[in-house]
Amino acid sequence: MVNQTSRRNVLKNILLGASAIIANPASSFASYNEIEKKFKLKGNINHSVCRWTYSYLSLDELCNAVKKIGFSAIDLIGPQEWPILKSHDIYSSMCNGAEISLTKGWNDKQYHSTLIKNYSEHIELVAAAGYKNLICFTGSRNGMDDETGFKNCMEGLKQILPLAEKKGVTIIMELLNSKINHKDYMCDRSKWGVELCKRISSENFKLLYDIYHMQIDEGDVIRTIKDNQQYFGHYHTGGIPGRHEINETQELYYPAVMRAIKETGFKDYVAQEFVPTREDKIASLIEAINICDV
DSSP: OHHHHHHHHHHHHHHHHHHHHHHOTTSOHHHHHHHHHHTOOOSSSEEEEEGGGGTTSOHHHHHHHHHHHTOOEEEEEOGGGHHHHHHTTOEEEEEOSSOOOSSBOTTOGGGHHHHHHHHHHHHHHHHHHTOOEEEEOOBBOTTOOHHHHHHHHHHHHTTTHHHHHHHTOEEEEEOOOTTTTSTTBSOOSHHHHHHHHHHHOOTTEEEEEEHHHHHHHTOOHHHHHHHSGGGEEEEEOOOTTTSOOOSTTSSOOHHHHHHHHHHTTOOSEEEEOOOOOSSSHHHHHHHHHHHHOO
8 A cells, every 4th residue: 555655746746747747848857857757658559649638739849749759650640730749749649630520421421422432532631741541420320210310320430441452541430329428429339330341341441449439339349359450440438427537537448458458469559539627637538648658
């Protein structure tokens, strides 16, 4: 118990110190080096953070923060902001901008012409920029049965996948919960998404396994990751309930989840997608990266 308390205090001091340095770039170089030594990332997990969760910062400020923490990727950035990422040597780990919305997606044929145009253009842009992952969504059910959803998604996606395969771009469909946040969303279970992957049968179509969303709609997170690893091309985090910090305030033990991901041999990105509640929001990000750096 004494050792446990001691470790908590050490971590708390590291987090406070690193956060203060990020907030105050004028801090001494020697002080930052000391924090960096204590907070050296292991290199087993490729870390990222979702742009929208830190929207109170400019993109330049967020780039500076993540570099100081020690990683170099940001999720959910579109082509108009890629020049800012490149100026900071930050990678766009999940590109967006081709989608219509979360509710209007590939399961509805009335949107196919727009989506095919958007995704064909963005695949070219993603490849030209040296990036790889481009997000997509099924859209809402609106009374649609599973089989019709499968067929419609396949019909549309198969018209862009030859280009994605040629350009080395992976189209990644996000799994979202339909219980709390995205009522009526079709791809709301890993089983549904995996079946779509099997039917499409392309290495350039995979799933974004959002741990927060799937804990809400199905649970059994670690087993699901291990059993379906070949279909998961990206991961998002989030505390349950509330989608806040992923620390001891929520129900999942993220170090075990991250170890499961690591053990599958996954080499792409795990992006933090929680909404921080602390006054010092960068401290929350530092803590989350530390928790997930197994």
